[in-house]
Amino acid sequence: MMRYLFLFCICLASCQKVITLPLKSVPPELDIQGDVTNLPGPYTVSLSQSVDFYADNVYPTVSGAVIKITDSTSGVTDSLTETAPGVYSTHLLQGVPGHTYGLYVLSGGNTYTASSTMPAPVPLDSVTFSTNKRGGKSVIQPIPNFQDPAGIHNYYQFVVYVNGVQLQSTFVFDDRLSDGRYIHRALGTDTSQILPGDQVLVNMYCIDANNYTYFDEVEQITDPGQQSQDASPANPQSNIIGGSLGYFSAHTVSGKTAVAP
Structure with missing residues (x-):
């Protein structure tokens, strides 16, 4: 999970002192992490918010979103349920290699979409x-x-x-x-x-x-x-x-x- 701001450190060779620049705060961004696999479901989508660079590594979860995953190949759409704070789970989907899956997220009045096609499997020996x-x-x-x-x-x-x-x-x-x-x-x-x-x-x-x-x-x-x-x-x-x-x-x-x- 990536932070939104970037850190610039100036190292002074003469005294080996590190100066931390006063970075400005910015509004948090939504972070979406979702997976569909060829293993049996349910599959999950996790929502959280980014934090400033110098903030603690605690990323607030995002509840109350509307999330759907569609198997665009078969036409099946699954509406996810929030099973834990910020964690949403499927009910119907079974991932199939070669199928394309579409993600729909409605959160905070904003809409987010994505698409991913599952490749053919390769066995690990x-x-x-x-x-x-x-x-x-x-x-x-x-x-x-x-x-x-x-x-x-x-x-x-x-x-x-x-x-x-x-x-x-x-x-x-x-x-x-x-x-x-x-x-x-x-x-x-x-x-x-x-x-x-x-x-x-x-x-x-x-x-x-x-x-x-x-x-x-x-x-x-x-x-x-x-x-x-x-x-x-x-x-x-x-x-x-x-x-x-x-x-x-x-x-x-x-x-x-x-x-x-």
Whole structure:
């Protein structure tokens, strides 16, 4: 979930002092996060509000919205029910690869829409690990292993859970340079995120092009190693029309669990 304002820090080399600029407050924006998958429902859409850069990491939930998801391929529309503050759940939908899904949100008198097509599934065969030294410490990184289908431009997102807790890191990959190959690409975790004996679950999502762009930009913004020193970070490009932050994604899921060596 991205904050609306950007932080500019001026580092003075002579005294190593960091000056925090007095950024102005701005009105909060709606943040929408919605998913439809090929796994059995219900599926959820979450609504919250952005906060100023220096505010606590507490994002107010948004209740009372009208939310619908339509399977544009079959013509079925599902009206979601608010099952927890800011969390809305489906009743009827079952995600099907190849189908296109439309999101409709009415909140605060404003309308937001999005569309996403669920790609064909790609099975994840296994999860192995690589162990390297970084700064004198061992770094254990999970490696998803799978066959990329030839002749199709595929986009992948990986979500990692360690002992049941989801890592906040964002991992995406596209097969532009690896079409049709067998993929075993390590995911860039940090030194303390995976330890020997940890149970690691890797979920591989096949996502559409628009959501790949969104999560790729999230990865670049949140990974200091990929940030340009000449460019200010910006909110990632959302596929939601109407001025909202966030994303709406129809994707397939394939997961494997392994124990870190």
